[in-house]
Amino acid sequence: MKTRITELFGIEHPVIQGGMHYVGLAEMAAAVSNAGGLGIITALTQPSPDDLAKEIARCREMTDKPIGVNLTFLPGFASPDYPGYIQATIEGGVKIVETAGRSPESFMPVLKGADIKVIHKCTSVRHSLKAENIGCDAVSVDGFECGGHPGEDDIPNMILLPRAAEELSIPFVASGGIGNAQQLVAALALGADGINMGTRFIATTEAPVHQNVKEAIVNASELDTRLIMRSLRNTERVMNNVAVEKIMAVEKEKGDSLGIEDIAEQVGGVYPKIMQEGTMDVGAWSCGMVAGLIHDIPTCQELIDRIVDGADEIIKERLASFA
Numbered sequence: 151m152k153t154r155i156t157e158l159f160g161i162e163h164p165v166i167q168g169g170m171h172y173v174g175l176a177e178m179a180a181a182v183s184n185a186g187g188l189g190i191i192t193a194l195t196q197p198s199p200d201d202l203a204k205e206i207a208r209c210r211e212m213t214d215k216p217i218g219v220n221l222t223f224l225p226g227f228a229s230p231d232y233p234g235y236i237q238a239t240i241e242g243g244v245k246i247v248e249t250a251g252r253s254p255e256s257f258m259p260v261l262k263g264a265d266i267k268v269i270h271k272c273t274s275v276r277h278s279l280k281a282e283n284i285g286c287d288a289v290s291v292d293g294f295e296c297g298g299h300p301g302e303d304d305i306p307n308m309i310l311l312p313r314a315a316e317e318l319s320i321p322f323v324a325s326g327g328i329g330n331a332q333q334l335v336a337a338l339a340l341g342a343d344g345i346n347m348g349t350r351f352i353a354t355t356e357a358p359v360h361q362n363v364k365e366a367i368v369n370a371s372e373l374d375t376r377l378i379m380r381s382l383r384n385t386e387r388v389m390n391n392v393a394v395e396k397i398m399a400v401e402k403e404k405g406d407s408l409g410i411e412d413i414a415e416q417v418g419g420v421y422p423k424i425m426q427e428g429t430m431d432v433g434a435w436s437c438g439m440v441a442g443l444i445h446d447i448p449t450c451q452e453l454i455d456r457i458v459d460g461a462d463e464i465i466k467e468r469l470a471s472f473a
């Protein structure tokens with residue numbers, strides 16, 4: 151399937167694996183890219199720019215296809231060595247960067263100077279337009295359904311995508327809540343040039359996470375995610391569990407006086423314990439409503455083939471029959 155996104159990134163299928171903390175390691179990115187999509191390494195999971203350089207090199211040993219690096223600009227005080235991570239990306243020869251969190255404006259000169267294509271992930275039309283205006287090559291439009299940070303506008307993709315299509319000139323992919331062929335077709339119909347998936351890619355054989363995480367997703371329904379940290383304006387959609395129930399109880403009690411320190415135990419530094427050790431109840435981890443549509447743990451190749459071939463069939467048969 152050819153779209154503006156496959157042309158822009160030099161990939162076979164318009165399917166991107168979004169950056170994911172403690173999931174977007176070399177194995178994940180290589181598996182997605184080898185299957186014809188775009189695999190993305192998550193920079194901040196690496197403790198330092200040197201470690202990112204090693205992770206990119208490790209990924210290169212597993213694939214010769216295009217790969218990307220995710221740069222997440224964190225809210226608040228945290229200030230990782232972004233220039234260092236960008237330098238490691240450039241020196242690693244990576245030509246695609248997914249930015250998220252805040253506007254990448256201040257880093258655009260160095261990224262564009264290195265001939266890097268920038269896809270900015272954002273949750274609103276106004277931020278998408280800003281991305282277009284500062285020279286991003288594409289946008290990943292992340293609807294309210296998404297795992298991770300849906301922003302504060304709560305606009306689902308059925309509205310957000312066609313609104314983005316009304317306003318944007320650069321290509322965009324639909325992100326959030328997507329996991330199957332019907333949804334790829336719907337995304338294309340709504341004006342997107344492809345899809346970005348997070349949660350769906352965690353439940354694959356190659357995802358470098360504990361089996362408990364994959365099984366938690368398969369066993370969850372679309373009712374099993376919760377929104378936390380709303381009063382901090384850092385809303386996150388996570389899988390419900392004991393720790394999340396605790397967070398919500400504290401949030402209810404504290405109301406608008408909630409501080410991050412009140413829930414630090416359940417949200418700070420918990421990813422390695424969950425993703426690597428499979429201790430599922432130790433804290434909150436991002437997960438999308440699409441869990442309700444995830445019933446198996448295929449390889450990335452099987453998953454992407456199923457989505458792309460299925461989309462082809464829907465377009466040629468079901469949709470053509472209505473024309």
Ligand SMILES: Cc1cc2nc3c(=O)[nH]c(=O)nc-3n(C[C@H](O)[C@H](O)[C@H](O)COP(=O)(O)O)c2cc1C
Pocket residue numbers: 167168169170171173192220221222249250251271292295296297298299325326327328346347348349350435436437438439440
């Ligand atoms: C476990 C997990 C960790 C994530 N970590 C990041 C991250 O570090 N940076 C980022 O930009 N997005 C992150 N995301 C968001 C994904 O890149 C993607 O936008 C989102 O998962 C799309 O929604 P979906 O899960 O419904 O497919 C994460 C998502 C999940 C599920």
